[in-house]
Amino acid sequence: MIPEPLSQLTRRQLFSSCGIGVGKIALASMLATDRSYGSSSDGLHHVAKAKRVIYLFMAGAPSQLDLFDYKPKLVELEGKPIPPSVIAGQRYAFIQPDAAVLSPRFKFSRHGESGAEISEILPHTAAIADDLAIIRSVHTEQFNHAPAQLLVNTGSPIPGRPAIGSWLTYGIGSEANDLPGFVVLTSGGSLSGGAAMWSAGFLPGEHQGVPFRSEGDPILHVANPTGVSLQTQRKTLDLIQRLNQDRLSVVGDPEIATRIEAYEMAYRMQSRTPELMDYSGEDAATLEMYGAQPGKPSFANNCLMARRLAERGVRFIQVYQADWDHHSNVEGGLKNQCKITDQACAALIKDLKQRGLLEDTLVIWGGEFGRTPMVEASAALGRSGGRDHHPQAFTMWMTGGGIRIGQTIGKTDELGFHPIETPVHVHDIQATILHQLGIDHERLTFNYAGRPFRLTDVHGHVIKDLV
Numbered sequence: 001m002i003p004e005p006l007s008q009l010t011r012r013q014l015f016s017s018c019g020i021g022v023g024k025i026a027l028a029s030m031l032a033t034d035r036s037y038g039s040s041s042d043g044l045h046h047v048a049k050a051k052r053v054i055y056l057f058m059a060g061a062p063s064q065l066d067l068f069d070y071k072p073k074l075v076e077l078e079g080k081p082i083p084p085s086v087i088a089g090q091r092y093a094f095i096q097p098d099a100a101v102l103s104p105r106f107k108f109s110r111h112g113e114s115g116a117e118i119s120e121i122l123p124h125t126a127a128i129a130d131d132l133a134i135i136r137s138v139h140t141e142q143f144n145h146a147p148a149q150l151l152v153n154t155g156s157p158i159p160g161r162p163a164i165g166s167w168l169t170y171g172i173g174s175e176a177n178d179l180p181g182f183v184v185l186t187s188g189g190s191l192s193g194g195a196a197m198w199s200a201g202f203l204p205g206e207h208q209g210v211p212f213r214s215e216g217d218p219i220l221h222v223a224n225p226t227g228v229s230l231q232t233q234r235k236t237l238d239l240i241q242r243l244n245q246d247r248l249s250v251v252g253d254p255e256i257a258t259r260i261e262a263y264e265m266a267y268r269m270q271s272r273t274p275e276l277m278d279y280s281g282e283d284a285a286t287l288e289m290y291g292a293q294p295g296k297p298s299f300a301n302n303c304l305m306a307r308r309l310a311e312r313g314v315r316f317i318q319v320y321q322a323d324w325d326h327h328s329n330v331e332g333g334l335k336n337q338c339k340i341t342d343q344a345c346a347a348l349i350k351d352l353k354q355r356g357l358l359e360d361t362l363v364i365w366g367g368e369f370g371r372t373p374m375v376e377a378s379a380a381l382g383r384s385g386g387r388d389h390h391p392q393a394f395t396m397w398m399t400g401g402g403i404r405i406g407q408t409i410g411k412t413d414e415l416g417f418h419p420i421e422t423p424v425h426v427h428d429i430q431a432t433i434l435h436q437l438g439i440d441h442e443r444l445t446f447n448y449a450g451r452p453f454r455l456t457d458v459h460g461h462v463i464k465d466l467v
Contacts, residue, residue: 048438049402060324137410149193165316175313188322205258362401370394427460
């Protein structure tokens with residue numbers, strides 16, 4: 001006869017309970033990050049080059065052809081259809097494959113000792129060209145925003161898989177005792193992939209990303225209401241915790257463990273977040289460098305907050321900037337987005353570098369796919385001068401955290417259509433991120449639904465040219 005509480009366990013809870021047991025053992029062996037950084041003897045798979053990650057995700061897909069991957073051939077073919085041999089078998093979201101070629105909208109020039117070729121609308125990024133490793137040959141199978149954003153953030157185009165930050169905090173924990181190990185900052189419009197992009201998926205719920213607001217309290221309801229002292233709150237939480245622990249010992253529901261940890265983290269954050277949000281210690285020159293205005297939500301503020309979170313030991317900081325989806329007027333759209341992001345991205349790199357944080361902070365910039373070399377124009381949809389989705393090739397950059405900077409790797413064909421040198425899949429990016437934090441992407445796994453899962457699933461290779 002099955003005891004009544006156990007008979008109420010769902011299949012998911014049963015698998016998760018087993019997973020928690022295995023996960024805690026793995027976590028115990030891989031924690032103590034101060035000791036494991038720079039050493040492979042304390043649980044990491046190999047020597048770690050980075051302690052933390054800041055991921056600058058440009059949601060909507062920036063046009064690589066107008067920012068980082070200049071193609072003179074497109075100027076020559078302006079207004080002419082792409083050759084049929086190039087587009088054979090390709091799928092597009094909105095345009096016909098034989099649409100006319102659209103040349104780069106901006107001038108390009110070479111910068112730094114590396115000679116990186118960068119668009120004129122990224123002057124701040126161009127100024128730090130020698131600090132970057134630019135990857136021009138990234139590709140994906142997903143050609144619509146939601147599944148493509150999910151693939152980049154979770155390793156799968158289907159909702160329900162753990163985010164990169166969740167895998168990292170599950171695998172090696174966090175140095176931030178009074179802040180979440182995985183923090184999410186958003187600006188711009190809506191995100192097609194939604195909250196599934198920072199979900200813990202089937203991992204224990206305490207590993208999910210925690211969205212912070214850009215103004216006021218970082219998290220709603222963290223402050224106590226009037227008349228409730230910390231002492232009263234502590235006694236209340238202690239009572240709730242005892243009740244929850246009693247129930248957890250009976251049914252083993254991992255969601256109860258998540259709830260307990262959430263209460264405790266919220267309590268610890270009450271003493272930490274006022275200091276985190278106090279920008280009085282930031283000098284005027286720093287605020288000006290970022291273009292930040294404390295108290296006013298912006299991408300610049302989020303980049304400054306990312307640096308402050310990195311200083312305080314947060315493992316994975318996800319910074320989303322939406323509105324890069326330029327199906328019409330790609331020229332105007334890019335000008336606007338680069339005005340919002342270029343200065344702050346460069347400032348973040350310079351600020352981390354001058355504070356000695358860049359050497360162990362891995363920073364990534366990129367979207368979910370690229371944009372077509374053909375123009376998108378539709379009178380019915382009111383579109384002209386845009387670019388459609390292009391999963392075959394796009395550009396990302398990395399810096400810090402042991403990355404070999406001052407180089408451009410990968411190459412696309414003369415139309416910017418396909419990678420022809422060093423193709424890099426999204427899973428390769430993910431494998432490289434884990435590698436820099438001392439993790440073998442094939443060995444960090446979680447058993448769920450009868451088989452071991454990993455961030456890169458059954459794909460992915462570390463990008464040797466970067467490490």
